[in-house]
Amino acid sequence: MVADKENVATGAVEGETTSKKAAKKQAKEALKAAKKAEIKAANSANNAEEGGDSVDVSAGRYGSAGLIQSKEKFEDRKFVSVSELSQPAYRDQLVWVRGRVHTSRSKGKQCFLVLRQQSSTVQCILAVGDRISKQMVKFSGNVSRESIIDVQAKVVSVPNKIESCTEQTIELCIEQLFVVSQAKPQLPLQIEDASRAENPDDADSLNIRVNQDTRLDNRVLDLRTPANQAIFRLEAGVCRLFRDILTAKGFTEIHTPKIISAASEGGANVFTVSYFKDSAYLAQSPQLYKQMAIAADFDKVYTVGAVFRAEDSNTHRHLTEFVGLDLEMAFKYHYHEVLHTIADTFTGIFKGLRDTYSTEIAAVNQQFKVEPFKFLEPPLILEFAEGVQMLREAGVETGDEEDLSTPNEKLLGRLVKAKYDTDFYVLDKFPLAIRPFYTMPDPNNPMYSNSYDMFMRGEEILSGAQRIHDPDFLLERAKHHAIDTSKIAAYIESFRFGCPPHAGGGIGMERVVMLYLGLDNIRKTSMFPRDPKRLTP
Amino acid sequence: MYELKTLLPEYDIQLPTCMYPMKVLNNSVASEVIKADACSGFYNGNGNPLATSAVNCLGPKKNVCALDLDNLSAQIQNLLKSSNDVDSVCARQEKVLKQLQDLKQQMANIRASLGLCQKGPQHTGQTSLRNGGLREEPLHDIVINGHPNFVPYALLALKNAWKNLFTIDVRTFKHSTMPDIGKDASEFEKKLSQVKIDPSKPKVKVSLIWKNCEHTEMISSPTMYVPIYGEVNIIRYLGRVGPEEYRYEDLPNCNEIDAVLDICYQLLRCNTTKSRASMLRALNLRLGKQKYFGGDKITIADVGVHSSLKRLPAITSKDLTPTLTEWQKRVQLVTQL
Incomplete structure (x- = not known):
């Protein structure tokens, strides 16, 4: 509506000045004739200006589309997505495109717009001509960035590649332009800045960055960058592949409660919520419920859902709420049946991402330069003792029963990468002492246990084990760990009615995406991250 | 008295x-x-x-x-x-x-309490008579990166030849840069897995990774040793750590064996038929009237030549001299490529 008014006003001014300037204009026109012919391509340049200034020849062909309240259907408008525009079928055709104004630049009688649709961008051009009035060009140049517009335009191929857009071989000659939704002229952050490639080596490049907190405060704008678009599409891919692969392996998806009466993994790190007159907790993991589903003969189960951890740790890899991809599986005789299933699931996910999400990976890579994720098939499985041996060879003092410290974990990741050239590996047979009480000890060596961790780029992403399914033995182990058995009575009781041997593990989806893409912060892979310092948006 | x-x-x-x-x-x-x-x-x-x-x-x-x-x-x-x-x-x-x-x-x-194997010291830790009774270090697990187009047949050849002496325990992996390994490599993998593993014999664990890499390379420990490039050099390494019968460094004809292995190295890098033919002539000359390249007994030189010839499908039986063909038959019995 604002645009409409402006339109009228400028029209009036133009009318007054026409007579004075007419002569001058014509003289100029003769000089520029050659140049214009080049730029305007299809338009007949010479007589365009003469009649154009007094009457707005483009009236009705631009302006605000008004509030779209589903009044009209416009079924004749054929919309084409930006990424498809370069197809030869659309060459020299009139098409409709809806997109955001990425940048706009008007100079005199021309206006260049870059239209963005998710990660794809295309250059649009408006030049004053017999169908395009000066007013229209001016209006177009004043449409604020990030506004959504509908354009009808002709697809024209360009002689030189347009480096600044994803569609480099074509541009759009706009015929009609309507603003669907106007953005505020002042943006809290510029998409261009937010999507600027991070290359610390290149000192010459423009070094304007958007702070992580500014990004998160204005997440809606930040999410529009090509890298973010790609990250969350890829994240959806991880989730979909996880579901598809496990479903194909005969797993059943279950949904577990998130409000629970007792802390599932120890008492600490749990959020308390008021529950009518009582208090309840937010689930730290679906562990107990997965195992109960196994005891209830579901054989192989997985669940995708929110998991809450009240850890006050402000690190690059901790969130207080994240999406857990958990699975649990009954096995016949050896927990390696499960270990291989989980490891193969990972390999399947990596392969799926490599094969079907290559454009997304490339888009993320454009902004955040990282090495592509490498893995082996079948996955590399090392024993904990072998890992310790490798660390010692590298000169690190570490005990046999000592848990891997974070620096050691990273170093081991680098050593494995150097030797096997893989970013994903499994470490099997962890020392019993550093695992939870319900972990099954190794039958051959009481120092170790039937437990495993999986690592991506040297960071742990999954921790799992064969669980003790014998209630008496479980009781014994709980006592050994000095755990109050009355508090876990229900857990132990659930094994009293017979339970198959089982093992499983849980993954943090955000962490998998972060490490697959080699990003440095988990907040980049959580759409609306929750950490100890952030509860909004 | x-x-x-x-x-x-x-x-x-x-x-x-x-x-x-x-x-x-x-x-x-x-x-x-x-x-x-x-x-x-x-x-x-x-x-x-x-x-x-x-x-x-x-x-x-x-x-x-x-x-x-x-x-x-x-x-x-x-x-x-x-x-x-x-x-x-x-x-x-x-x-x-x-x-x-x-x-x-x-x-x-x-x-x-240290969590070591209850069976006592490993075989690889045995003292050897050949190196003056010095205690041998346990062997590192080694990684061999190979391109599926350049299958390291020597591994299979050595595995077969050493069947009763030494175990080469090979696990194969596909690297993410190599989604499809092709027919030859899969065939090779299958043959590798068919060779039985004798747990009583000394052994070395090998991880063979199919990868989009230029050279066949071997990494034993990234922190301690530099990688070894080229299949013949991997043969040399294995010949050194493998069973005594195949160690050649103390033999009088060790230079001869080295020379033959070097010819293999060049042969694998030949691009033209002409250069290949000249390499074959050189091999033929070296073999002469001997039963094997190292004399009467099979050595790693034979393994090297045999696996190199196998890797070059361009060399058919027509290109080989009668002596080489005869020799190939003899070696084939041992290496079973």
Whole structure:
């Protein structure tokens, strides 16, 4: 509506000045004739200006589309997505495109717009001509960035590649332009800045960055960058592949409660919520419920859902709420049946991402330069003792029963990468002492246990084990760990009615995406991250 | 028979007064002695059967020569008498055996608490006669990166040739840069897995990774050694750590073997038929009338040549000389490529 008014006003001014300037204009026109012919391509340049200034020849062909309240259907408008525009079928055709104004630049009688649709961008051009009035060009140049517009335009191929857009071989000659939704002229952050490639080596490049907190405060704008678009599409891919692969392996998806009466993994790190007159907790993991589903003969189960951890740790890899991809599986005789299933699931996910999400990976890579994720098939499985041996060879003092410290974990990741050239590996047979009480000890060596961790780029992403399914033995182990058995009575009781041997593990989806893409912060892979310092948006 | 010359002339040995008997190292015996001689601060060597014999031998009173048989038997009789009886010797032996048993137990406990293999030292840790009895370091697991177009057939050849001597335990992986490994490599993988693994033999663990890489390369420990490039060099490495029968560095013709392996290296890098033919001529010359490249016995040179020829499908039986064809048949029996 604002645009409409402006339109009228400028029209009036133009009318007054026409007579004075007419002569001058014509003289100029003769000089520029050659140049214009080049730029305007299809338009007949010479007589365009003469009649154009007094009457707005483009009236009705631009302006605000008004509030779209589903009044009209416009079924004749054929919309084409930006990424498809370069197809030869659309060459020299009139098409409709809806997109955001990425940048706009008007100079005199021309206006260049870059239209963005998710990660794809295309250059649009408006030049004053017999169908395009000066007013229209001016209006177009004043449409604020990030506004959504509908354009009808002709697809024209360009002689030189347009480096600044994803569609480099074509541009759009706009015929009609309507603003669907106007953005505020002042943006809290510029998409261009937010999507600027991070290359610390290149000192010459423009070094304007958007702070992580500014990004998160204005997440809606930040999410529009090509890298973010790609990250969350890829994240959806991880989730979909996880579901598809496990479903194909005969797993059943279950949904577990998130409000629970007792802390599932120890008492600490749990959020308390008021529950009518009582208090309840937010689930730290679906562990107990997965195992109960196994005891209830579901054989192989997985669940995708929110998991809450009240850890006050402000690190690059901790969130207080994240999406857990958990699975649990009954096995016949050896927990390696499960270990291989989980490891193969990972390999399947990596392969799926490599094969079907290559454009997304490339888009993320454009902004955040990282090495592509490498893995082996079948996955590399090392024993904990072998890992310790490798660390010692590298000169690190570490005990046999000592848990891997974070620096050691990273170093081991680098050593494995150097030797096997893989970013994903499994470490099997962890020392019993550093695992939870319900972990099954190794039958051959009481120092170790039937437990495993999986690592991506040297960071742990999954921790799992064969669980003790014998209630008496479980009781014994709980006592050994000095755990109050009355508090876990229900857990132990659930094994009293017979339970198959089982093992499983849980993954943090955000962490998998972060490490697959080699990003440095988990907040980049959580759409609306929750950490100890952030509860909004 | 003839009489032995007495080695020690019979003369009196004057023990200097400044000497005193050595402390007995064996504690249990020592404690006994201490019990027996509780009255004196210094215990006397005569209380100990072993020390007694030693002192008796050298004792100035006896005037005996150790090599005089008559005297010796008399001395043994004497010794037996002086050391009370056979029982004490038996008891002593028992004690020593028991101590040994204790020690063994202790070792086993230590090993268990360290989480080591209960079976004792690994085969790879055995001492070798060939390197002067030095203890060999346990072998690192090694990683071999290979391109599916350049299958390292030598691995299979060595695995087959060493079937009864040494185990090469190969696990194969596909690297993410190599989604499809093709027919030859899959066939090779299958053949590798068919060779049985004998757990009693010394072994080396090999991870073969199909990867989009330029050279066949071997990494044993990234922190300690640099990678080894080229299949023949991997053969050399394996020849060095493998069974003794295939170590060639001490052989008189080790230079010859090295030369043959070098020809293989060049052969694999030949692009034209002409250069390949000249390499084959060189090989033919080296083989001459010998049964194998290293003489009468098969060596790693044969393995090298055989696997290189296998890797070059461009070389058909037509290109080979009759001697080479004959040789190939002989080697094929061992390597079974």
